[in-house]
Amino acid sequence: MPPPLLTLADVGKEFANGVEALSGISLSVDPGEFVALVGASGCGKTTLLRLIAGLTEPNSGRVTWSRRDDGRGSRIGYVFQEPTLMPWATVSGNVYLPLRLQGVSRRAAEPRIRDVLAQVGLSDFADAYSRQLSGGMRMRASIARALVTDPDILLLDEPFAALDELTRFKLNEDLLRLWRTRRLTILFVTHSVFESVFLATRVVVMSSRPGRIAAELPIGFAGERDAVLRTTAEYGRTCHDVSQRLATASGVAA
Amino acid sequence: MSDGRLLRLVAPLIFGLLVLALWEWAVRHYDIPPYIAPGPMLVFKTLWTDGPSLLGSLWVTLRIAFTALAVAASLSLALAILMSQSRWIEASLLPYAIVLQVTPIVSIAPLIIIWVKDVFLSLLVCAFIVAFFPVLSNTTLGLNSADRGLVDLFRLYGASRWQTLLYLRMPTALPYFLAGLKISGGLALIGAVVAEFVAGSGGVETGLAFRILEAGYRLQIPRLFAALLMLSLTGIAIYFLLDRLAYLLLRNWHESAMPNER
Numbered sequence: 001m002p003p004p005l006l007t008l009a010d011v012g013k014e015f016a017n018g019v020e021a022l023s024g025i026s027l028s029v030d031p032g033e034f035v036a037l038v039g040a041s042g043c044g045k046t047t048l049l050r051l052i053a054g055l056t057e058p059n060s061g062r063v064t065w066s067r068r069d070d071g072r073g074s075r076i077g078y079v080f081q082e083p084t085l086m087p088w089a090t091v092s093g094n095v096y097l098p099l100r101l102q103g104v105s106r107r108a109a110e111p112r113i114r115d116v117l118a119q120v121g122l123s124d125f126a127d128a129y130s131r132q133l134s135g136g137m138r139m140r141a142s143i144a145r146a147l148v149t150d151p152d153i154l155l156l157d158e159p160f161a162a163l164d165e166l167t168r169f170k171l172n173e174d175l176l177r178l179w180r181t182r183r184l185t186i187l188f189v190t191h192s193v194f195e196s197v198f199l200a201t202r203v204v205v206m207s208s209r210p211g212r213i214a215a216e217l218p219i220g221f222a223g224e225r226d227a228v229l230r231t232t233a234e235y236g237r238t239c240h241d242v243s244q245r246l247a248t249a250s251g252v253a254a
Numbered sequence: 255m256s257d258g259r260l261l262r263l264v265a266p267l268i269f270g271l272l273v274l275a276l277w278e279w280a281v282r283h284y285d286i287p288p289y290i291a292p293g294p295m296l297v298f299k300t301l302w303t304d305g306p307s308l309l310g311s312l313w314v315t316l317r318i319a320f321t322a323l324a325v326a327a328s329l330s331l332a333l334a335i336l337m338s339q340s341r342w343i344e345a346s347l348l349p350y351a352i353v354l355q356v357t358p359i360v361s362i363a364p365l366i367i368i369w370v371k372d373v374f375l376s377l378l379v380c381a382f383i384v385a386f387f388p389v390l391s392n393t394t395l396g397l398n399s400a401d402r403g404l405v406d407l408f409r410l411y412g413a414s415r416w417q418t419l420l421y422l423r424m425p426t427a428l429p430y431f432l433a434g435l436k437i438s439g440g441l442a443l444i445g446a447v448v449a450e451f452v453a454g455s456g457g458v459e460t461g462l463a464f465r466i467l468e469a470g471y472r473l474q475i476p477r478l479f480a481a482l483l484m485l486s487l488t489g490i491a492i493y494f495l496l497d498r499l500a501y502l503l504l505r506n507w508h509e510s511a512m513p514n515e516r
Contacts, residue, residue, distance in 0.1 A: 055406055078410050084403035087507045088425045100421070101411040129507050149411075 004028035011061035023210035036200035044211025077146030083138035085130040136167040207249035214249035292476040301480040315461035318446040322381030334393035355387035363452035384445030389434035396430025432500040
C-alpha cells in the first residue's frame with residue numbers, strides 16, 4: 001500500500017472575524033482515490049479545499065504531502081464553483097495559462113493543450129471565447145485548464161452546481177471517464193448526496209459550524225457507473241444511507 | 255442595415271436639418287444682420303472660403319490636443335500601475351491627483367503660461383492637466399477589479415506579481431482604460447482651447463481658439479461660427495476615433511462591444 005498522497009492532521013481554521021470554520025479535521029487521500037466531500041452549505045467545504053490548495057493557512061494542525069514537493073503550484077489542479085475563465089482569452093489561451101505561468105512556451109505547450117481539450121471534448125472550440133460557450137462547455141474548459149499541468153490531485157469545488165441536470169449527469173460521467181483513463185486522484189466537494197454517491201469511491205460527510213468530519217463511507221458498486229446505476233435499488237439505498245448521516249451531521253431531522 | 259441603426263442615423267439627421275432650416279428662416283424673416291447671427295448657409299459658405307486658412311490653426315490645436323492626450327494616457331497608465339502595486343503610493347498620490355483635477359484649469363492656466371516659457375509647451379501642460387484624470391481614475395479602478403477567482407487561480411499557480419499584472423490586471427483594466435480615454439479625448443481638446451483663450455495668443459502659430467477670439471473682436475461672426483463648427487466636428491471626430499479604437503480592441507470579448515442579440 002503506497003503512503004497517502006495527502007494527509008490532514010487535526011486541522012482547524014478560524015476566520016479573522018472569530019468564526020470557527022473547521023475543527024479537528026483529519027483526512028487522508030490515497031493516490032487514485034475519488035473522494036467526495038458532502039456537507040450542507042456553509043459547512044466549510046470550500047475553506048477545506050482552499051486550505052489544501054494553499055490559498056489559505058490553517059490555524060492549527062498540518063497538511064502534508066507524500067511527495068517532496070510542497071504540494072503547491074502545478075501539483076494541484078483546482079476547479080472553482082464558477083468556470084473562472086479569462087474573457088479576453090480563447091479557450092486554448094485559458095488552458096495555456098497554468099503552463100504560461102510556469103514559463104512554458106506556447107509552442108511547447110500546444111500538444112498538451114490539444115490533448116486535454118480533446119479529452120474534455122472541446123477540440124472544435126479551441127479558438128472560441130468563453131462568452132460563445134454554454135455553461136457546461138465553460139466548465140469543461142475549466143477542467144481542461146486544471147488538467148493541463150498533469151496534477152497529482154484534482155480539487156473540484158461544486159463545479160456542476162450551476163448546471164442543468166442533463167448537463168450535470170453528462171459531465172459526471174465524463175469526469176469518471178477522465179478519472180479512469182488518466183488515473184487521477186480527485187477530491188470533489190458537493191452538497192448533492194446523489195452526485196457524491198455516483199462519483200466517489202469514498203464519501204466524507206461533514207457537519208456544520210464548525211465543520212467536522214461526521215462520517216466516512218466507502219462506496220462500491222457491482223456494475224458500471226453509468227446512467228443505469230442511477231436507477232438501481234443499490235444506488236438508492238446508498239444515497240439514503242448517506243442522506244441520513246448528512247441529516248444527522250447537519251442537525252436536521254431526516 | 256437594421257431598423258435600429260437606421261433610426262439612430264436618420265432621426266438626428268432630420269432633427270438637425272429641421273433646426274437649421276428654422277434658423278435660416280428666422281435669420282431671413284427677421285432680417286438679423288450677420289454680425290449678430292449669421293444663417294447656416296452663410297456659415298457653411300464662410301467655412302468653404304475661410305476653411306483653408308482655418309485649417310492651419312486647427313492643425314495647431316489638434317497637435318496640442320493629441321500630444322496632451324498621448325502624454326496623459328501614458329503617464330496616467332504608468333501612475334495607475336504604480337499605485338496598484340502599493341497601497342502606500344496610492345494613498346500618497348491620489349489626493350493630489352484629485353486636487354489637480356478639481357481645480358478649474360482657467361484659474362491655473364495664467365500661472366502655467368507665466369512659468370512655462372514656450373507657448374506650445376504651456377498649452378500642452380494645460381490640456382494635459384484637464385485630460386489625465388479620467389484615464390487615471392478609470393485605469394486604477396480597472397486594475398483593482400480583477401475577478402477574485404482568477405486572482406486565486408494565479409496565486410495557486412505561483413504567478414509572480416509581474417505575471418499577475420501583465421496577464422490578469424492589465425487585460426481586466428483595458429475596457430476601463432479605454433472608457434477613460436474616450437472622456438479624456440474630448441477634454442484634451444477643451445483643455446487646448448481654454449488654455450489658448452487664457453494665453454490670448456498662440457505664439458508664432460495660432461490655434462483655432464485664438465482665431466475664434468480674433469473673429470469675435472473683429473465682429474467677423476460668420477467666421478467665428480465657421481471656426482466653432484470646425485471645432486465641434488473635430489471633437490466629434492476624436493470621440494468616434496477613440497470609440498472605434500475601443501471597439502476594435504474589445505470586440506472579441508467585452509460586453510460593451512457586443513451586439514444586442516436579445
